[in-house]
Amino acid sequence: MDIDVLIVGLGPVGATLACLLGDLGVKTLVVEKEAQVYPLPRAAHFDHEAMRLFQQLGIAEAVGRHARPAPAYEFRADDGRLLMRFDAPAAMASSGWQASYMFHQPGLESALRTKLAGARSVEVRTGWRFAGYEPDGDGVLVRIEGPETAEVVRARWLVGCDGAASAVRAAMGGQLFDYGFDEPWLVVDAKVDEYARVPDVNLQVCDPERPTTCVLMGPGRRRWEFMLRPGEDPNAALTDAFIQPLIAPWDCGPVEIERRAVYRFHGLVATRWRADRVLLAGDAAHQMPPFAGQGMCSGLRDATNLAWKLTAALGGADPAWLDTYQAEREPHVRAYIEQAIGMGRVVCTLNPEAAARRDAAMLASGRSPAMPDRPPPILVAGHVAKGAPAAGSLFLQTWADGRGLDDVLGPGAWLIARDPVRPVPGLTAVSLADPRLAGHRAALAAWLERHGASAVLVRPDRYVFGAGDPAELATAWAAPFLVSA
Numbered sequence: 110m111d112i113d114v115l116i117v118g119l120g121p122v123g124a125t126l127a128c129l130l131g132d133l134g135v136k137t138l139v140v141e142k143e144a145q146v147y148p149l150p151r152a153a154h155f156d157h158e159a160m161r162l163f164q165q166l167g168i169a170e171a172v173g174r175h176a177r178p179a180p181a182y183e184f185r186a187d188d189g190r191l192l193m194r195f196d197a198p199a200a201m202a203s204s205g206w207q208a209s210y211m212f213h214q215p216g217l218e219s220a221l222r223t224k225l226a227g228a229r230s231v232e233v234r235t236g237w238r239f240a241g242y243e244p245d246g247d248g249v250l251v252r253i254e255g256p257e258t259a260e261v262v263r264a265r266w267l268v269g270c271d272g273a274a275s276a277v278r279a280a281m282g283g284q285l286f287d288y289g290f291d292e293p294w295l296v297v298d299a300k301v302d303e304y305a306r307v308p309d310v311n312l313q314v315c316d317p318e319r320p321t322t323c324v325l326m327g328p329g330r331r332r333w334e335f336m337l338r339p340g341e342d343p344n345a346a347l348t349d350a351f352i353q354p355l356i357a358p359w360d361c362g363p364v365e366i367e368r369r370a371v372y373r374f375h376g377l378v379a380t381r382w383r384a385d386r387v388l389l390a391g392d393a394a395h396q397m398p399p400f401a402g403q404g405m406c407s408g409l410r411d412a413t414n415l416a417w418k419l420t421a422a423l424g425g426a427d428p429a430w431l432d433t434y435q436a437e438r439e440p441h442v443r444a445y446i447e448q449a450i451g452m453g454r455v456v457c458t459l460n461p462e463a464a465a466r467r468d469a470a471m472l473a474s475g476r477s478p479a480m481p482d483r484p485p486p487i488l489v490a491g492h493v494a495k496g497a498p499a500a501g502s503l504f505l506q507t508w509a510d511g512r513g514l515d516d517v518l519g520p521g522a523w524l525i526a527r528d529p530v531r532p533v534p535g536l537t538a539v540s541l542a543d544p545r546l547a548g549h550r551a552a553l554a555a556w557l558e559r560h561g562a563s564a565v566l567v568r569p570d571r572y573v574f575g576a577g578d579p580a581e582l583a584t585a586w587a588a589p590f591l592v593s594a
Contacts, residue, residue, distance in 0.1 A: 112136045113423050115251050115264035117239040117277050119143075121152070121214070122391030122408035123270030124221035128166050129416035131228030132520065135423065138262060139231065140253050142238040146218045149368040150298045153326055154179060154402035156209050157202035159409050161506060161571065164206075165515055168220045175216025175327045179209035180310045184455065184471070187316035187464070192471040204571075205506035205513050209402065211311075213327025239276050242267055242387065247428075249386045266419055267387045270408075273377075275393035281384040288376030290398065290450045292457050293337040295346045297356070298368040301331045306361045313400070313456050317464040320456045323359070331364070334399075336457060343371040374398040374453060376446045382435035386428070390415060395442045400452035403445040407438075410570075414438055417521075417569040421590055430492075430589045437491035444486035492568075494575025494585050498560040504567045505556060509548020515571070517545050522586065526564035526579045527557055533583045535590065536566070
């Protein structure tokens with residue numbers, strides 16, 4: 110069997126990458142060791158950028174049935190005083206969707222797999238596992254093992270989306286950079302009815318006796334997370350005798366516990382995300398504490414970054430260009446890991462005196478000194494027009510007559526110019542006078558005016574390559590694609 114891309118792992122990241130490659134007609138095989146979608150909650154949050162991606166895949170409505178807009182996010186002291194609050198934005202985010210969503214992961218995964226079932230160029234094998242690989246010229250020979258047989262598949266690219274304990278990462282000899290943040294937490298997922306007395310906000314209770322998280326999940330669900338104290342037995346923490354006294358003070362009425370697990374919240378980044386024809390994505394490449402809600406979101410960004418670059422490499426671009434994947438994604442991921450660790454250090458304070466000092470500082474300033482006030486990360490390296498206005502930032506999506514800009518202009522890279530432009534191979538090139546942009550024209554013209562540019566080139570992952578002169582942007586954009594492998 111000879112294929113273009115072999116993906117190991119069919120969680121949200123692997124399934125999203127497979128969907129994107131399927132839409133691009135790339136011959137893809139996905140192997141997943143589990144036979145079915147894991148039926149219980151895991152990830153809890155995704156952001157507007159992820160929902161924009163689901164829009165691109167045509168599954169936003171299906172995903173939305175298992176999600177709800179995230180409420181405000183509060184940090185409270187052990188006595189209930191409000192230390193810090195992040196309000197849910199009233200306006201739509203730049204991607205044209207709500208800023209954040211709480212969701213039920215099995216519903217998301219089912220929507221992705223339904224989409225994959227209609228992808229002609231993608232084959233999915235559940236109950237199969239990755240068993241090793243060896244380089245083979247301009248590809249790799251990958252050994253996979255199924256319930257009754259084994260097979261060697263030749264793939265031009267292998268992508269490990271196989272989670273924190275990635276077998277692909279181990280096979281490529283990958284090492285992990287450790288941020289030194291490692292805390293054990295008990296996670297309890299529960300079903301609650303519409304009459305349950307539960308908070309209508311997401312909460313971090315900064316109690317030095319027992320730091321606690323309480324957040325909404327998908328519709329009808331709630332999650333509690335309780336930090337384990339030094340010396341507490343993780344196995345004992347999974348029992349009703351341990352859990353019920355922790356939930357009882359919330360006085361929320363009957364709840365049905367559907368999942369309990371002990372996790373270690375930590376920050377890890379793979380030192381290498383690419384070894385020749387082998388790549389890592391999602392938790393195989395990076396792991397972060399959940400406090401910023403960016404773990405799965407970061408993996409989905411990996412998938413969108415990789416999909417169009419793999420397609421370009423398969424089309425003749427220099428394979429070494431795939432090094433831009435880690436160059437772009439690692440600083441972005443590290444920014445979110447450091448933000449999450451900063452939030453975690455606020456919460457995970459067990460010393461009462463230190464907690465009192467923290468509370469006093471937060472009450473005085475309205476935020477924690479451990480959490481830098483930083484804008485969303487941008488791409489600082491890789492395939493962007495360095496020094497150009499807005500380079501590396503996420504491009505906006507406007508809506509008109511029920512259609513988003515992404516729907517109007519479609520997949521691939523865009524060149525949007527103030528004045529008419531010549532057709533450019535490999536780009537959707539439009540001027541503001543294009544009738545399709547009628548409902549979007551004013552916002553796009555204002556964006557160009559704000560950045561002092563006559564055009565903007567937007568990458569397929571909807572990050573800005575750069576703004577400036579249209580001809581110069583098109584030439585700079587095309588340079589890597591002109592190099593033959």
